[in-house]
Amino acid sequence: MDPERTSDTTEDLALYVYAGCGYCEDVRVAIRDLGLTIEERDIYRDPANMQALVAARGRRTVPVLRIGEATWMPESQDIIAYLYERFGDGEKKPPSRLRRWLPFLMWGLGIAGGLASGPVPRWL
Template sequence: MAVIRWILGRIILLLNFIFSPRGVKRTPEAQQVINERTQQLALYQFDACPFCVKVRRAMKRNSLNIELRDAKTEPHRQTLQDGGGRVKVPCLRIEKEGEVTWMYESNDIIQYLEQEIAQA
């Protein structure tokens, strides 16, 4: 089963590479505003997870520069476990006014990014 999962993961990554979306073109000033909004965000993810790929594609489509953290490696795995309560990806860490929120579910993350962050 692990071999099949590994092969499918590589196929997902290859297709994502081939059919990568184009980002939104903004003025440098507008992009700077978006970059400031994304400074307090981090996406905990696995490279070949299809739901993580879905979120990363939405990030690229909206030209969002969000830090990616591999939840398979320490200390990110432990941080996700301690902060979010479970090791489940994708998970968006949102820090706003000193308060940290952990958002799971790819559709919820994409909706948040498109409505709250990408609108300059």
């Protein structure tokens, strides 16, 4: 592992998000996987965040990673690639999208299984 990378911090980063945004969750999964802490700025909870985002980008689409003062990086997949490139150990790869959807898939299968093994309807 590059020793310089271990001393890299996330102090220059802020992630613009809002609650319930699926693409933001993709980025959060990567952040957790990398063991990072990145300040989140919710654009609906704090109007100043919305104002700053729209002033910089002309649109409110999130997630956007702010890097330092001047760089605003949109697109969840670009943000994820950037984080793995900067903070990954060279071997860690972004988690697949399946990993994000697996809990929902299992939940759906659980319901389907529950229905299939439920009480036999009277008309059968």
